[in-house]
Amino acid sequence: xxxxxxxxxxxxxxxxxxxxxxxxxxxxxxxxxxxxxxxxxxxxxxxxxxxxxxxxxxxxxxxxxxxxxxxxxxxxxxxxxxxxxxxxxxxxxxxxxxxxxxxxxxxxxxxxxxxxxxxxxxxxxxxxxxxxxxxxxxxxxxxxxxxxxxxxxxxxxxxxxxxxxxxxxxxxxxxxxxxxxxxxxxxx
Numbered sequence: 462x463x464x465x466x467x468x469x470x471x472x473x474x475x476x477x478x479x480x481x482x483x484x485x486x487x488x489x490x491x492x493x494x495x496x497x498x499x500x501x502x503x504x505x506x507x508x509x510x511x512x513x514x515x516x517x518x519x520x521x522x523x524x525x526x527x528x529x530x531x532x533x534x535x536x537x538x539x540x541x542x543x544x545x546x547x548x549x550x551x552x553x554x555x556x557x558x559x560x561x562x563x564x565x566x567x568x569x570x571x572x573x574x575x576x577x578x579x580x581x582x583x584x585x586x587x588x589x590x591x592x593x594x595x596x597x598x599x600x601x602x603x604x605x606x607x608x609x610x611x612x613x614x615x616x617x618x619x620x621x622x623x624x625x626x627x628x629x630x631x632x633x634x635x636x637x638x639x640x641x642x643x644x645x646x647x648x649x
Contacts (some may be wrong), residue, residue, distance in 0.1 A: 463565045464502055464531070464629035467574065467592025469494055469509035470540070471544035472522040476513075480595050480623050490627070495528060497628035502531040509563070510554070511592040511620055512538020512574035520547040527553055531629075536561060536590065538574035548581050561588075563609060565632050576617070589617040590635065596623035613643060 470476040471494075477487050484490040502508055508531040515522035517540040526533060535554040537545065549557060560573045562581045569587040571580035580589045597605045618635035622628075630638065 462503070462506045462631060462633055463563070464508045464623065465511060465572070465590045465618075465621070465635065466498075466508065466622060466629040467538070467619075467644055468513045468621040468623065469510075469515070469597055471525050472519045473516035476516075476595075477644065482623070494622065494627050495525070498531075500591075501519040501628055502529070504530050506531040507531050509536060509561075509572050509590070510534065510591065511536045512570060514538070515540075515544070517543050520544055523551050523553065524643070526551075532556075534561075536572050536574055559615060568603055568632065570632060578611075579617065580617075587616070588632065589615075590620050590632065591617065592619065592621045594619065595621050600610070605639040637643050644647075 470490055482490055510533055531556050535555045537559050563570050569582040571587055571589050573591055575593050576591050619637055621631055
């Protein structure tokens, strides 16, 4: 099985507060993500982590990924740049890329931390899985309303923890989640 997750931001109090994550503390959030991940993912599963994995100045937080099941692959996010050397040396991720095209159940999936207006295989029934925007709603401003509207009927799916119940999701789960929440205010 292939899973996707993004924007865990382990040990990042500023992001925790900004996104109003529904936990009493960073520790509780971290424990929830670890538990959810390990209850769902097997050692043989593949997990694409689409960036912003930890607080961008806390190299020790990277070790959280050593306790997570599956074959982990990192797609670099904007908060990962300063730690790339440490992340690479940790050997916790089997690959580290900025963007990739993978096959998931015979479907071509472009994976990137960021939303894209056009992606690899877009014109050939390709999918996009992304992160970065957390749980932004139209109340965050006109650009987010425009993004929600643009992506509404496109095969593009947000795998950020803030909209994915703080757990990795399969592509089929992301598709179902978006369909179920198509008219909700947050971007997925």
